[in-house]
Amino acid sequence: MHILVLNAGSSSIKFELFINKTPGDFKSITSGLADRLYLAESKIKIKIGERKVEFVKEMLDHSTALENVIRILVEQEKVIENTEQIKVVGHRIVHGGEKYASSVVIDDEVIAEIENCVQFAPLHNPANLKGIYASKKAFSSAIQVGVFDTAFHQTLPPHAYIYGIPYSYYKKYGVRRYGFHGTSHDFVSKAYAEMIGKPVSELNVITCHLGNGASVAAIKNGKSIDTSMGFTPLEGLMMGTRSGDLDPALVLWLVEKNNNDIDAVNRILNKESGFLGVTEETNDCKPIEDNYDKAEKCKLAMDIFSYRVKKYIGSYMAALGRVDCIIFTGGIGENSEMIREMSTDNMESFGVKLDTEKNIGRFKKSAIISTPDSNIQIAVIPTNEQLSIAQECAKLT
Ligand code: ADP
16 A cells, blocks of 8 residues: 655645555655745755755746646656545644544544644644645645644643643643654654563653754653643754743743734744854754864753753653653754763663663664663664654554
């Protein structure tokens, strides 16, 4: 069965096509990105095995981009024979609100609910909907599946998801912690269980998804019980361009300082803060790590980032009571030995001992990087959100 995974952003569509033969056997046959949509020089980049194909043309909406991707895959590259071959399309949807605790087949009711959640994810959900509409048009006979970033965290208990503000805001408007990156936290916790040969339902893990966006989750017996992102993906760790946790009164102060310009403050906290804000140069962790000893601001940014990861790890150790493993994933988690070391050093008295030799390098495959006598294991598990979405599609259909 051919399963197409789509991740539609405001001006882009990421895609990956899988063939699923038997349960558990997923082969990726092609992947790519259509971006700069709505601009004169929209671009499609497709990877087919080792080969790369590029196509530049004005594409003024998601539908046109998808039509062009299909034309390249069917007519030009002959990766598939026709659109009917694709039986299921899996969509990454950022916000599913409180309604969806797992993936669903998309019907009119689901579309209405995704629209209802636009208020919580004004940048992401409208783009995700564009992807769904384009896909329904292009693959009219396929089953469309929605996989929500928020779904995995629907198991949080009320004491973890209710904020200490008047309860009526929750009842009336749904103001609460939702959490994000659920597909990744779920995927790596299951991959760890598989790696050590134990059921995920018997394991307690702390998963650190560290990329441009970053979040930590506490997972008890396979279920998320707390996570650092909240009502929006702004809460929690400091990130590439996002501030993460700060004093709520500081937001009010910023609003006042910016002449009540809410959009300006929104931009500061979401786009001009984090690594970018502290270094005043870049949101990219790699050059910051490379300049740790050379530039004071790079050292400061790395120190802040890893200190916050460590604080979340510590607090989730307390929340979980017993922890089997601390898992690192995402672009930074998989590639930055410095961040992994700084986030877990000096925790021997809590039973956390990193093996500094095993920690060296970038990880394309899962590995344990703690010492054999560490009470709590430390692991690097590469995430694969597209594969996880394809697996969800296969499970549902
Ligand atoms: P996104 O949230 O956009 O999916 P990724 O998971 O791809 O982000 O992570 C991107 C981050 O990973 C960037 O900050 C990048 O600098 C960082 N990164 C990638 N490779 C390395 C490396 N070798 N060392 C340190 N950081 C790295």
